[in-house]
Amino acid sequence: MRRDHMLYLMLLPVIVWFLIFSYLPLGGLQIAFKQFSLFKGITGSDWVGTKHFINLFQSDQFLRAVKNTLVISFYSIVFAFPIPILLAVMVNEIQSQGYRKAVQTIVYLPHFISVVIVAGLVVSFLSPATGVVNNILSHMGVPRIYFLTQPEWFRSIYISSNIWKEAGFNSIVFLASIMSINPALYESAQVDGATRWQMITRITLPSIVPTIAVLLVIRLGSVLEVGFEYIILLYQPTTYDTADVISTYIYRLGMQGARYDVATAAGVFNAGVALILVLAANRLSRKFARTGVF
Amino acid sequence: MAAEVSIRNVYKRYEAHTVVHGVNLDIKPGEFVVLVGPSGCGKSTMLRMIAGLEEISDGDVYIDGVRVNNLAPKDRNVAMVFQNYALYPHLNVADNISFGLRLNGAKKDVVKEAVRTASEILSLQDLLHRKPADLSGGQRQRVAMGRAIVRQPKVFLFDEPLSNLDAKLRTQMRAEIKRLHVRLGTTVAYVTHDQIEAMTLADRIVVMRDGRIEQIGAPMELFHRPANTFVAAFIGSPQMNLLPATLSIRDGAVFAVLDERNSLRLDESRLPPLTEGQEVIVGIRPEHLAIRGSDASSQVGTTQLTGEIDIVEPLGAQSILHTRLGEAAVTVMVDGLVRFDIGQPISLTIDAGHVHLFDAETQLTIPLKDAS
Ligand SMILES: Nc1ncnc2c1ncn2[C@@H]1O[C@H](COP(=O)(O)OP(=O)(O)OP(=O)(O)O)[C@@H](O)[C@H]1O
Numbered sequence: 001m002r003r004d005h006m007l008y009l010m011l012l013p014v015i016v017w018f019l020i021f022s023y024l025p026l027g028g029l030q031i032a033f034k035q036f037s038l039f040k041g042i043t044g045s046d047w048v049g050t051k052h053f054i055n056l057f058q059s060d061q062f063l064r065a066v067k068n069t070l071v072i073s074f075y076s077i078v079f080a081f082p083i084p085i086l087l088a089v090m091v092n093e094i095q096s097q098g099y100r101k102a103v104q105t106i107v108y109l110p111h112f113i114s115v116v117i118v119a120g121l122v123v124s125f126l127s128p129a130t131g132v133v134n135n136i137l138s139h140m141g142v143p144r145i146y147f148l149t150q151p152e153w154f155r156s157i158y159i160s161s162n163i164w165k166e167a168g169f170n171s172i173v174f175l176a177s178i179m180s181i182n183p184a185l186y187e188s189a190q191v192d193g194a195t196r197w198q199m200i201t202r203i204t205l206p207s208i209v210p211t212i213a214v215l216l217v218i219r220l221g222s223v224l225e226v227g228f229e230y231i232i233l234l235y236q237p238t239t240y241d242t243a244d245v246i247s248t249y250i251y252r253l254g255m256q257g258a259r260y261d262v263a264t265a266a267g268v269f270n271a272g273v274a275l276i277l278v279l280a281a282n283r284l285s286r287k288f289a290r291t292g293v294f
Numbered sequence: 295m296a297a298e299v300s301i302r303n304v305y306k307r308y309e310a311h312t313v314v315h316g317v318n319l320d321i322k323p324g325e326f327v328v329l330v331g332p333s334g335c336g337k338s339t340m341l342r343m344i345a346g347l348e349e350i351s352d353g354d355v356y357i358d359g360v361r362v363n364n365l366a367p368k369d370r371n372v373a374m375v376f377q378n379y380a381l382y383p384h385l386n387v388a389d390n391i392s393f394g395l396r397l398n399g400a401k402k403d404v405v406k407e408a409v410r411t412a413s414e415i416l417s418l419q420d421l422l423h424r425k426p427a428d429l430s431g432g433q434r435q436r437v438a439m440g441r442a443i444v445r446q447p448k449v450f451l452f453d454e455p456l457s458n459l460d461a462k463l464r465t466q467m468r469a470e471i472k473r474l475h476v477r478l479g480t481t482v483a484y485v486t487h488d489q490i491e492a493m494t495l496a497d498r499i500v501v502m503r504d505g506r507i508e509q510i511g512a513p514m515e516l517f518h519r520p521a522n523t524f525v526a527a528f529i530g531s532p533q534m535n536l537l538p539a540t541l542s543i544r545d546g547a548v549f550a551v552l553d554e555r556n557s558l559r560l561d562e563s564r565l566p567p568l569t570e571g572q573e574v575i576v577g578i579r580p581e582h583l584a585i586r587g588s589d590a591s592s593q594v595g596t597t598q599l600t601g602e603i604d605i606v607e608p609l610g611a612q613s614i615l616h617t618r619l620g621e622a623a624v625t626v627m628v629d630g631l632v633r634f635d636i637g638q639p640i641s642l643t644i645d646a647g648h649v650h651l652f653d654a655e656t657q658l659t660i661p662l663k664d665a666s
């Protein structure tokens with residue numbers, strides 16, 4: 001402690017930041033259990049117990065949001081999680097240095113584009129009248145599709161555009177893990193007569209299983225988190241059936257409907273479940289991959 | 295089963311610079327050849343060219359009479375043991391050993407039998423279900439050898455297989471490798487920079503420097519008749535003393551003059567014709583120098599040199615004295631029981647029968663006739 005006092009001093013600003021912006025506002029959570037009135041203030045409002053929570057669970061809209069959140073997360077894990085792994089393996093197989101660098105830069109790039117712009121791109125690509133996709137479809141004789149107003153398209157659009165945006169960037173950690181594999185393993189396999197495919201399936205993939213396990217577990221711990229801004233930008237009332245998730249529901253309720261107390265109750269519920277999931281995920285990770293985040 | 299390996303005028307170039315310069319080497323079937331040399335001299339590169347892990351820029355490599363330059367590593371029928379063992383961390387010992395067999399679709403019972411045999415030879419039976427992370431260094435080394443054995447290759451290639459082990463284990467594994475070679479009789483090319491490993495293991499040693507072969511020969515041949523100062527200094531430990539000297543011929547007696555105080559009478563009967571004033575390098579192994587006892591009379595054929603002790607390194611049975619003879623540093627191996635002090639003046643006795651002579655300009659040995 002004495003020896004490290006300079007380090008603690010440097011830590012101080014971060015602690016202060018967390019206190020002011022993360023811990024102090026926690027006090028406001030009490031309105032989840034109150035009939036909040038702007039005139040009476042947070043502490044002055046009357047206690048109502050778990051009334052808001054009971055109402056939420058009796059609301060079809062809230063239950064729909066919970067279901068949508070879980071479904072979108074589930075499909076994201078199934079479809080979006082493996083792609084960075086494949087991408088990393090493929091990039092690793094590229095022999096030419098120049099080509100490899102070019103590929104990496106190109107696949108990382110979309111990560112740095114703002115979601116607002118990505119949403120704009122998606123909207124204009126999928127536009128029924130002028131979008132590229134519909135133009136191609138109509139050339140092939142398929143009738144134009146109103147992608148963004150039909151609920152059955154929302155998940156596919158959300159997940160596939162997210163893959164385009166993030167898969168490259170997410171592949172970095174897998175690529176780093178692949179790079180750390182001892183090259184002698186491949187040489188030894190080469191002398192033993194392994195084909196490139198056998199090297200991938202028998203050396204590369206098994207070697208990065210611990211990394212995959214840790215990331216998968218972390219991902220499972222955050223199934224309640226979906227890209228809030230991106231959904232806000234892409235959804236519209238006609239697609240709420242599949243697109244409305246917990247965070248967007250809270251936003252509409254609290255910010256647009258001024259029902260601060262109910263929205264806070266939904267938020268508290270969300271945070272509570274998320275906390276349990278993260279803790280569970282960490283235990284799983286410790287158990288199966290022998291590494292945890294904490 | 296053992297194959298002959300012929301290396302014909304082989305070059306390795308990386309873009310502009312050449313790291314192997316026209317090497318020629320014939321390894322007989324069943325022979326244990328050790329490549330030694332300082333770091334970066336191209337030993338690993340040679341081995342990797344034989345294995346097929348590195349392209350051969352020029353020249354040819356034949357295994358059993360077949361030119362293998364363009365054959366894939368797996369078709370060369372060689373097995374390689376790597377310095378860091380290259381074990382698959384996610385596989386247990388049995389699966390590591392049988393990796394190569396399973397790759398090529400060997401039947402289950404064949405694999406099982408091969409693993410059994412190999413693990414018996416290397417006494418790994420009790421470790422078959424362990425992961426490499428749970429093995430000691432020596433055990434990992436044995437697994438790596440097991441993986442090479444099961445493929446029943448015609449040639450074993452070892453790249454510094456013992457350099458990650460501590461001294462005691464290294465001695466032990468050295469003996470095990472030797473035993474393995476005797477048992478299997480496979481041709482071996484073995485790379486090390488440890489000259490003791492080379493001396494103890496090799497049928498023949500290949501000394502390399504800067505991508506060239508300096509000398510090829512049986513261990514004792516290199517020890518007794520080094521072709522040049524490099525080999526002389528490289529083989530033998532502690533290394534040979536190499537002292538610059540000028541020849542002086544007086545009344546038919548040839549002296550190597552080291553400095554104004556010290557000169558060394560050479561055995562004229564062993565010398566080829568030499569010229570007065572010729573610059574030479576005198577080579578004397580530390581074990582061929584003796585501290586002169588106070589009452590020893592100077593015999594014929596011995597010379598005394600005088601100097602003082604710099605450092606004493608006791609090894610137990612023997613001690614290494616680092617002494618100073620005028621400008622030159624001279625290492626002497628002495629009986630460990632005798633006490634010496636730093637700064638103590640000493641007088642060294644040399645048996646002229648053990649002196650080596652090199653040309654100062656070419657660094658090549660001046661051949662002497664064997665002392666009769
Ligand atoms: N890919 C490469 N590109 C350029 N030069 C290389 C390459 N690989 C090796 N070299 C050079 O080739 C020379 C021989 O290397 P090599 O690995 O064969 O040495 P070595 O004798 O095995 O040394 P050590 O005892 O350190 O293992 C070195 O000078 C090295 O710098």
Ligand SMILES: [Mg+2]
Nearest residue numbers: 337338339453
């Ligand atoms: Mg090497």
